[in-house]
Amino acid sequence: MSEGSPHLVVRGVSKRYGPTTVLDHIDLTIRRGELVTLLGPSGCGKTTLLRAIAGLAQPDTGKVELAGRDITNVPPHKRNVGVVFQSYALFPHLTVAGNVAFGLKVRGMARREIDIAVDRALSLVKLGHLASRRISALSGGQQQRVALARAIAVEPDVLLFDEALSALDRKLREEMQVELRRLLQDVKATAIFVTHDQDEALTMSDRVAVMNKGRIEQLAEPRELYLRPASLFALNFVGLSTRISGTVLAADNGKVDVETKVGRLSALGNFQAGSPVIVAARPEQLRLGEQGESNSAAGRVRSVVFQGSRTLVEVDAGAGESLLAELSGRDGAIPRVHDEIRLSWPVTETFAFPMEAQA
Amino acid sequence: MTEATLPAPVAAPAVDRERLTAIGFVLPSFLIIAGVFALPLVLLLGVSYVDANGLSFANYKRLLGTPYYLWVIWNSLRLGLLTTLIAFLISYPAAFALARARGPLRSLLLATLFLPLAASVIVKAFAWTILLRSDGIVNETLIALGIIEDPIRMIFTETALIVGAVNIFLPFMILPIYAIVAQLDPRYAEAAATLGASPVVTFFRVILPLTLPGIIAGVALVFSLSVSAYVVPTLLIGEKYPTLATTIAKAYLLAREPGFGAAAGVVLLAIAIAVVALSARLSREPK
Numbered sequence: 001m002s003e004g005s006p007h008l009v010v011r012g013v014s015k016r017y018g019p020t021t022v023l024d025h026i027d028l029t030i031r032r033g034e035l036v037t038l039l040g041p042s043g044c045g046k047t048t049l050l051r052a053i054a055g056l057a058q059p060d061t062g063k064v065e066l067a068g069r070d071i072t073n074v075p076p077h078k079r080n081v082g083v084v085f086q087s088y089a090l091f092p093h094l095t096v097a098g099n100v101a102f103g104l105k106v107r108g109m110a111r112r113e114i115d116i117a118v119d120r121a122l123s124l125v126k127l128g129h130l131a132s133r134r135i136s137a138l139s140g141g142q143q144q145r146v147a148l149a150r151a152i153a154v155e156p157d158v159l160l161f162d163e164a165l166s167a168l169d170r171k172l173r174e175e176m177q178v179e180l181r182r183l184l185q186d187v188k189a190t191a192i193f194v195t196h197d198q199d200e201a202l203t204m205s206d207r208v209a210v211m212n213k214g215r216i217e218q219l220a221e222p223r224e225l226y227l228r229p230a231s232l233f234a235l236n237f238v239g240l241s242t243r244i245s246g247t248v249l250a251a252d253n254g255k256v257d258v259e260t261k262v263g264r265l266s267a268l269g270n271f272q273a274g275s276p277v278i279v280a281a282r283p284e285q286l287r288l289g290e291q292g293e294s295n296s297a298a299g300r301v302r303s304v305v306f307q308g309s310r311t312l313v314e315v316d317a318g319a320g321e322s323l324l325a326e327l328s329g330r331d332g333a334i335p336r337v338h339d340e341i342r343l344s345w346p347v348t349e350t351f352a353f354p355m356e357a358q359a
Numbered sequence: 360m361t362e363a364t365l366p367a368p369v370a371a372p373a374v375d376r377e378r379l380t381a382i383g384f385v386l387p388s389f390l391i392i393a394g395v396f397a398l399p400l401v402l403l404l405g406v407s408y409v410d411a412n413g414l415s416f417a418n419y420k421r422l423l424g425t426p427y428y429l430w431v432i433w434n435s436l437r438l439g440l441l442t443t444l445i446a447f448l449i450s451y452p453a454a455f456a457l458a459r460a461r462g463p464l465r466s467l468l469l470a471t472l473f474l475p476l477a478a479s480v481i482v483k484a485f486a487w488t489i490l491l492r493s494d495g496i497v498n499e500t501l502i503a504l505g506i507i508e509d510p511i512r513m514i515f516t517e518t519a520l521i522v523g524a525v526n527i528f529l530p531f532m533i534l535p536i537y538a539i540v541a542q543l544d545p546r547y548a549e550a551a552a553t554l555g556a557s558p559v560v561t562f563f564r565v566i567l568p569l570t571l572p573g574i575i576a577g578v579a580l581v582f583s584l585s586v587s588a589y590v591v592p593t594l595l596i597g598e599k600y601p602t603l604a605t606t607i608a609k610a611y612l613l614a615r616e617p618g619f620g621a622a623a624g625v626v627l628l629a630i631a632i633a634v635v636a637l638s639a640r641l642s643r644e645p646k
Contacts, residue, residue: 056549076552077561083553089546093568103554106564154554 006065007032007190008053008158013062015048015214022048023059024214030158030192035184037193037201039237040211046194049211050160053192055079067157077106082151086163088143090135096146097122097131103154121153124183141172148180152187159184159191165200177203198238202226210234232278232353240312241280242324244297245355248275256352261319262297269352276355283312285345286325288335296344297323301335315343400628407621418622428606432626435602439586439630442524446532446581447574449525454536454573458543472530480527484594487523488514491595520596524585531584532577539573572642579638583631603627 008030015023022045030036038046051057055076063072071079090099100121104114122128125145165173181204184191201208202222209219218230229235246260248271258265258279267279299317311334315323325343335341410417422428457468490497491513498510513519551561589604603623610620
């Protein structure tokens, strides 16, 4: 199968638990070798979708195809998927090597081949020296690597990670994100990560699916997701933003003029006049002072948070609205709390979203 | 140099006092255990070498060299092994059912396990004699249903003995297995499945090994209880099925042969210790 062709296809998958719709007609196509993250808050259905792909949860409707095979009704042990669980679920009665060999043994592989495959998998995760250790003698980071080696050893058609890094401490997690991504690209694995951590999603994936209430709100590359969020939810969930509510005054060819409590603003979007909308912009687009042909608003500085390479400035624009600007030190003077300032930002980086989508 | 050596004489008594305090705390419980458990065992062992002619191995020779007493030992072992095996076969699935049950059902099931423990073994054994006798409820029901015409002889058979023993000792098998099963992370089975293991393979390679500690605890408990049971065989089968326990009682109460009773007690103890030691060995974590 060539690179770029559909490898994993989820088509119209729904799942209900009692009165709750956990998955609402999910469609998702993943190419061979692609790393995709399902990103969303707890209860958005991302783990259920992962379990449906693994065969651990049976969808009520829809189909799942993997490597050209319809696996909708195939039990998990015949799907050839690899899962790394949040709790790792390493078998405590087996050694490190015994855990990695488990999937190969139950496949009836010859002993010598198993030894070779286990060595290879353990050296990939740099744990060859711990092969004969018991699981309880390993650190959290080492257990994470064993779980990964165990899943990779069977050469699955797709690797599924269920919040697999969330049990590690922050520093180790950030190191593992980079290392894991490199490793998965080296072995040309197709992988799906489930996480609620936006940094992990942006670091690890070729594409990110933002999930909310059982639906995929947006499926896009990390950069596009950040720069062109498709919904208010996607905007809120990934990165920071300034958000101001208002009413559309006039619409013209993908651009709208919006009357807000902080003045008239222009934004990208298609709405009818009179529609209630939220106008939003990323904080790094906001600059000190007035610029021609751009949106602007004034207010009093409420807080200044220094974060190293950048400084976050929150401005009270009156009428309950606030502005969030991310200023770099090179922009000259950083305002101080209680200063009266004016901020401006380009119309082409201003989005409008329908008001009712705000949950 | 002098400064370095100075603290030593001060520190030494402090350490001693600490150790003395520790000994002071441990000593009472040590004495109780020694006096109540260890000393009687030593006495039992000593008495077992005493017969009418003084010190000798005669009691053991009689016990291990007479076909009748070998049969008695076999009866005890058979009672222990059969009870343990059948109790295990019932308890293992029961423990999973108990662990799966939720809310009031689980409380109800646990209560049905715990409540019988509050009743005396004698009461429960008598209850079985009433249930199983010729005009008992089991025979009456079978006759009423037309399954049999004449009452089956059930009381004072080995079947009655094993049924009663299994019933009475069952909680001691279910509870330790249940304690392990309830803690078992369902992710283990899921991980095994995604690695390609069928449900049967998952059971034998993952579930069974992980629940082994509970099985071993239950087996050790039920075996040592049933191999040494006295009331159950006495009431449910009687004279024709002598066990080590009934032999010990007879030696002390009727024959007035404390040496012989002690020797039988030592043999019974040796059997129980062998089983418990074997279980402890099996349940040790693999290196």
